[in-house]
Amino acid sequence: MNTFILGIESSCDDTSAAILCNTRVLANIIANQDVHKKYGGVVPELASRAHQQNIIPVVDIALKEAKINKNQLHAVAYTRGPGLLGSLLVGSSFAKAFALASGIKLIEVDHMEAHILAHFLTDDKDKNIPEFPFLCLTVSGGHTQIVKVDAHFEMEILGKTIDDAAGETFDKAAKIMGLPYPGGPVLDQLAKDGNPEAFHFPEPKMSNFDYSFSGLKTSILYFLRDHLKTDKDFIEKNKADLCASIQKTIVSILMKKLVLAAQSTGIKHIAIAGGVSANSGLRAAMLSAGEKHSWHVYIPKLDYSTDNAAMIAIAGYFKYMKNEIASQKLTPYTRQSNKTL
Amino acid sequence: MKIVFEVARLDQLDKVAKTLAAVAAEANVFAFYGPMGAGKTTLIKQFCRRLDVTDEVNSPTFSIVNEYLTTKDESVYHFDFYRINKLEEAYDIGYENYFYSQWLCLIEWPEKIEQLLPEKYVKVQITVEPDSEIRTIDIEVIGAN
Numbered sequence: 001m002n003t004f005i006l007g008i009e010s011s012c013d014d015t016s017a018a019i020l021c022n023t024r025v026l027a028n029i030i031a032n033q034d035v036h037k038k039y040g041g042v043v044p045e046l047a048s049r050a051h052q053q054n055i056i057p058v059v060d061i062a063l064k065e066a067k068i069n070k071n072q073l074h075a076v077a078y079t080r081g082p083g084l085l086g087s088l089l090v091g092s093s094f095a096k097a098f099a100l101a102s103g104i105k106l107i108e109v110d111h112m113e114a115h116i117l118a119h120f121l122t123d124d125k126d127k128n129i130p131e132f133p134f135l136c137l138t139v140s141g142g143h144t145q146i147v148k149v150d151a152h153f154e155m156e157i158l159g160k161t162i163d164d165a166a167g168e169t170f171d172k173a174a175k176i177m178g179l180p181y182p183g184g185p186v187l188d189q190l191a192k193d194g195n196p197e198a199f200h201f202p203e204p205k206m207s208n209f210d211y212s213f214s215g216l217k218t219s220i221l222y223f224l225r226d227h228l229k230t231d232k233d234f235i236e237k238n239k240a241d242l243c244a245s246i247q248k249t250i251v252s253i254l255m256k257k258l259v260l261a262a263q264s265t266g267i268k269h270i271a272i273a274g275g276v277s278a279n280s281g282l283r284a285a286m287l288s289a290g291e292k293h294s295w296h297v298y299i300p301k302l303d304y305s306t307d308n309a310a311m312i313a314i315a316g317y318f319k320y321m322k323n324e325i326a327s328q329k330l331t332p333y334t335r336q337s338n339k340t341l
Numbered sequence: 342m343k344i345v346f347e348v349a350r351l352d353q354l355d356k357v358a359k360t361l362a363a364v365a366a367e368a369n370v371f372a373f374y375g376p377m378g379a380g381k382t383t384l385i386k387q388f389c390r391r392l393d394v395t396d397e398v399n400s401p402t403f404s405i406v407n408e409y410l411t412t413k414d415e416s417v418y419h420f421d422f423y424r425i426n427k428l429e430e431a432y433d434i435g436y437e438n439y440f441y442s443q444w445l446c447l448i449e450w451p452e453k454i455e456q457l458l459p460e461k462y463v464k465v466q467i468t469v470e471p472d473s474e475i476r477t478i479d480i481e482v483i484g485a486n
Binding site for chain 1: 377378382383386396397399400402403404405406407408409424433434435438
C-alpha cells in the first residue's frame with residue numbers, strides 16, 4: 001500500500017509544502033509570487049506575516065500538482081525546529097490543525113535531520129541512496145556541520161562552526177567586493193574564470209572537527225582595504241581571481257575537516273547537504289576527494305538541498321513507518337541544542 | 342553619559358563586556374553599530390560569556406535571531422539585521438515579542454531597523470581606526486532620563 005505524506009516547512013524565510021508517495025516526490029512547492037497568482041490573489045491576513053499568507057496556497061498547489069485529494073493523505077509532517085519562533089509557529093499550528101481536522105497522524109521533524117534525510121528522496125530512477133553509517137557535511141547560509149549518520153534518526157554532530165557559517169562567508173565576501181546579495185552564487189560564477197592560486201588567504205587552526213570562518217572574513221576585508229589604498233580599481237581588475245581564490249579557501253577549509261573526520265571514523269560514504277552544496281567548487285572538491293580517498297560521494301539535487309518541504313516529508317515518512325506520532329501539545333524549539341540530534 | 346574604551350587586542354574586550362553587563366540594568370535592548378569586520382559578533386560573544394550564556398554564540402546573519410540561555414535559565418536574544426531589506430521583514434519575525442520582553446536583545450546592524458528601536462536602549466558604537474586594528478568602543482544609554 002502506498003503512503004502519502006504532506007510535509008510543511010516554515011523554519012526561516014521560505015514557506016514550502018510537499019507531497020510524497022512513499023519516498024517519491026509528487027510535489028515540492030516553495031512560496032513565491034507565482035503561488036499567490038495561481039491561488040488567485042494574496043490571502044488577506046491581519047498580521048503581515050509572510051508565512052501566514054503563504055501556507056494555505058502552497059498546500060493547495062502541492063495537492064493539485066500531486067493530483068491527490070487531501071483525504072488520501074496518511075500524515076502531515078512539519079518542521080518543529082530549529083528556526084525562527086514566529087515562522088515555526090505558523091507551520092506547526094497549520095500542521096496540527098490540519099491533522100486534527102482531517103483525522104490524520106501528526107509528525108514532528110527536525111530541520112537539520114531533514115536536510116540529511118533529503119538524500120533518501122527517490123524521484124530519479126537510478127538514485128543512489130547513502131549506506132549507513134555515512135558522514136554528511138551540512139553547509140548553508142546558517143549552518144556548517146559534520147554529522148555522523150548511523151541510522152535515519154541516529155545522528156551525531158562531530159563538528160560545527162564556532163562563528164560564521166560557510167554560506168554566510170561566501171555572501172559576506174561577495175558583499176565586501178560589491179557583488180549583489182546573496183552573493184554566493186554570483187561569486188561561484190565569477191570564480192570559474194579566475195585563478196584560484198592568485199591570492200592566498202589564511203586558514204583557521206581549529207582543533208578537532210570544528211570550523212571558524214570569522215577570521216577569513218576579516219582577512220579578506222583587510223586585504224582588500226590595503227590594496228584599494230594603492231589601487232582603487234584593485235577589485236574590478238582582479239574580480240575573477242579574487243572570487244576563485246576566496247572560493248578555493250572556503251572549500252579547502254570545509255574539505256580538510258571532512259577528510260579528517262572520514263579518516264578518523266573510517267567511514268567511506270560521504271554526503272553533502274544544504275544550500276552551499278550547489279557551489280561548483282565544493283562539488284568538484286567532493287568528487288576529487290571521493291576519487292582520491294575512494295569515497296562513495298552523495299550530492300543532492302539543488303531543489304532538495306536548499307530549504308524545502310520534500311525533506312520534511314521524507315523524514316516524516318520514516319517516522320510514520322516507525323509509528324512515531326507527535327502529540328498536539330508539542331511546542332516548537334528555536335535552537336538545535338534544545339534537542340539532541 | 343558616554344563610556345569610551347580603546348581596545349588594541351581581543352583579550353581587552355572583557356573589560357568592555359563587564360561594563361555592558363553593568364549597563365544591562367538600564368535597558369534590555371543593545372544596538373551594536375560598526376562596519377563589517379569591526380568585531381560586533383566577537384564583542385557580543387564576550388558579553389554573553391559575562392552573562393553566563395552556556396550556548397555557543399555564533400553569527401545569526403542567516404537565522405536573523407539566535408536564542409541563548411544563561412546558567413540562570415534567562416534568555417538572551419542575538420539579532421543580526423544585516424540581510425533585512427525592508428522593515429516588514431522585521432515585523433514578519435515578530436520583533437516586538439523580543440524587544441518588549443524582559444530579556445536582553447543584542448542587535449547587530451541596527452541601522453536596518455532604526456525606527457523600531459525602543460525609546461530607551463544602549464548604543465554601542467565600534468570604530469576601527471584607519472591603518473590599524475585599534476578599536477574605539479563607545480557605550481551610551483539613549484533615551485535616559
